[in-house]
Amino acid sequence: EDQVTQSPEALRLQEGESSSLNCSYTVSGLRGLFWYRQDPGKGPEFLFTLYSAGEEKEKERLKATLTKKESFLHITAPKPEDSATYLCAVQATTDKLIFGTGTRLQVFP
């Protein structure tokens, strides 16, 4: 069965304290791995798509990496405005996106 597990469930960081979020997956035939950011009361906002192991993508303080079993979202020198829930999803041969439960990130000044 296709499955996505995100850790930690919640993460509290001091402003400027870099860290990483993990997304582990088991899926038959990965076609894409997606990272989304979700603010309270809003829908998920697309961040990155990764297609193959070894691929990396960056956007401002965020960098996403992918291996055959997991993806990491690295946050470098985070700011309070980076506080949100970060969702990981995989797309397999069935087309649909399978989501993890997310990591709730809080960055304190």
Place this chain on the structure above:
Amino acid sequence: ETGVTQTPRHLVMGMTNKKSLKCEQHLGHNAMYWYKQSAKKPLELMFVYSLEERVENNSVPSRFSPECPNSSHLFLHLHTLQPEDSALYLCASSRRTGGNYGYTFGSGTRLTVV
């Protein structure tokens, strides 16, 4: 107006009411989705429409009834709901199914069943 727009943003309904959620996309996408988001649970895919045809129904109770009159509009008709149906209902669209395209989500409708 661009993106995916959902209305209403908030909805409180009794268990005997009938209401509808509306979703509209202006991105030229031809696949649309309904997801349910409950606290501490992954997003649950409810329905998939591709080119206005329902291609997936994930064992959703019949008290939820989707409708897709054209590629830009998607509705979710609700009737005789249960308190456990209270959740955030998200609409999404994508370029098409069968490809690895990301979804664009609306802001959701926060539904409370009393």
